[in-house]
Amino acid sequence: MSSLRAKIQDVFNEPACENNRGKDAKARKEGCSKPLTPGAAAGGCAFDGAKIVLQPITDVAHLVHGPLACEGNSWDNRGTASSGPTLWRTSFTTDLTELDVVMGQGERKLFKAIHEVKEAYGPPAIFVYPTCLTALIGDDIEAVCKRAAEKFGLAVVPVNAPGFVGSKNLGNKLAGEALLEHVIGTVEPDDAGPYDINILGEFNLSGEFWLVKPLLDRLGIRVRACIPGDARYLDIAGAHRARAAMMVCSTALINLARKMDERWDIPFFEGSFYGITDTSDALRNIAELLVKQGADPEILGRTEALIAEEEAIAWKKLAAYRPRLEGKRVLLNTGGVKSWSVVHALMEIGIEIVGTSVKKSTVEDKERIKQILKNDNHMFEQMAPRELYAMLSERKADILLSGGRTQFIALKAKTPWLDINQERQHPYAGYHGMVELVRQIDLAIHNPIWRQVREPAPWDCQPAVRQELSRTKNETATLQVVQEFAGTTADDFGEC
Known part of the structure; x- marks a missing residue:
């Protein structure tokens, strides 16, 4: 237990975290x-x-x-x-x-x-x-x-x-x-090269890293190890021979990125593959880090050419959705890197962000949100289910993006909902992933079921029907009344 206690104290004293460096010794021991x-x-x-x-x-x-x-x-x-x-x-x-x-x-x-x-x-x-x-x-x-x-x-x-x-x-x-x-450093790879990188904190949710890896392959950049998404043991064991690293989720593995930099001179940066701009910036940063580590500078030109080509394709596909989604209001109830990367991605096509949670976000994540949204009025640490329901039922947002635990609040408020967390069924990373995210938002918002469920029931518009239902005392009579008005809508009875 003494070795475990030492490891925990070492993790709390994380010098790669800017927020942690500003604390005194006592505060660092308490962790974040x-x-x-x-x-x-x-x-x-x-x-x-x-x-x-x-x-x-x-x-x-x-x-x-x-x-x-x-x-x-x-x-x-x-x-x-x-x-x-x-x-x-x-x-x-x-x-x-x-x-x-x-x-x-x-x-x-x-x-x-x-x-x-x-x-x-x-x-x-x-x-x-x-x-x-x-x-x-x-x-x-x-x-x-x-x-x-x-x-x-x-x-x-x-x-x-x-x-x-x-x-x-x-x-x-x-x-x-x-x-x-x-594990890391226990195997010496025999094929190390100047274009090898590590991706840290990428979980390959719904296979979304497979939308990014082909871009790196086209640039001749090899992912020595993706930790942990779709990883192999031997790849991680030889990850110390990579030349650069990208960290996707800082709250999870920032200690791993820092210590690999200290031990094996593998510089890293934090980036995101969500959204067109962030994906392009990530590719540029990877290429620039590799050049600093000795790679041929010509990779910078190839990277810009690839970005220009992929952005043009993505924006052309997104143009069809902009008239349908521009001005739509999104409430984002997630955390971590998605609290700012998805915000940036959605704002690129004209979607308005009415709120984003920062429950699991770092100080750096919150600063990025402030820069993107220009203020912190739309950030909330956590929102009680009652408050979330009130916001959605009052139609202050057109759709809720969150994890599965809050989907029933949205459904009760008769508001479209889309899974953005780890249980999701669709990949949203990279250029193609951004198009898929927008497509799923469009499908959710414009699903005709929402117009139907928001309509008042026929018996709410016709007092006689409601009185007849309340008067009946057995299931057979109730069924007869319901069948009599089956297929009718609120329009058939006029306004309530």
Whole structure:
């Protein structure tokens, strides 16, 4: 536990974070997360955060050391996609019971489970996740993993992030520490080149990174490792030979980006692939970083030519949607990098932003929003369901973009809703992704169902019908009244 405590303190003291550098020593030790209520997880525990970051590594076996419920709670918790291996979709757990705890069988059972996974699946690596229970009873995960690696001849990586140590965001960073300590730098690639880059914090949600990677391929830029989206273990193990890096989600893996820069001289920048302008800026920044690292400057010209070509295609497709969407009002209830990148993307085609949440956004994210919106009046830390419902029911927004947890508020308010979070079914990254996002917004707003559900029911416009329904005392009579007025609308009865 002493090593875990040291890692947590190191994560809190993050010099790459501008906000953290401005704090005194005492404030840095407290970290950036809000204080938690005892027993609460504040949107996810550290174990959940670590699993989110590492599970998209597709050819690795992810073994949870703890009760069965911990694995069931975190399996497939993001809509990431794989272009090959499917091992990451298989759940592995030691399934500790009360008897195992009482008899002290935790470490023995973990060692046996590692052997069984190795024999049955032969993965290049096994990631082991301790949980609250196994951390509290004192199972030495690191010792078991070290012994198993020596005996079975494969990488066994301890991910020391039990749930009780902190929030989901802390778990994200502890997962990055596990990669630094046990994975990155353990394999020397034999094909390193001057155009190799790493993409950090990209989860390949709904396969959206596959809309970006072809652009990099056309420029001759190779993604040495995308961490974690659609990643392979050996690619991450050789990620230290990349020449530059782009960080997509700073709140998750900024410690990984900084330490890779310090150890292996891999400069990084934070960018976004959401929206036409941000995608173009990201491609330019990647090319410029590579040139600074020794690549041929001619890549700058090729990058500009590619940007000009792709932007022209995208704007031509978006032109059909502008008359239908210009002036439409969007309420964005998400967080992190999407709180500003999606805002910028939508404003490019004339959509008005009436509000954007900044619940999971960094100080830098909030500053970007202020620059884009010219003020902070449209930012809110969090909005209670009652307030959100009131805003939507009063038609202050034409559509809500959010995660699945708030969709029913929008539906109750009879307002169009579109999933923008990790459970979404459509990819929105890159030039083609931006066109798809606008297309989905257009489909949602102009769906004819909204006009129909907002119309008053016929019996609300005809008092006689309402009185007849209230008078009937049995289901048969009620059905007769309903059938009599079936197919009628409010127009048939005049205004209410």
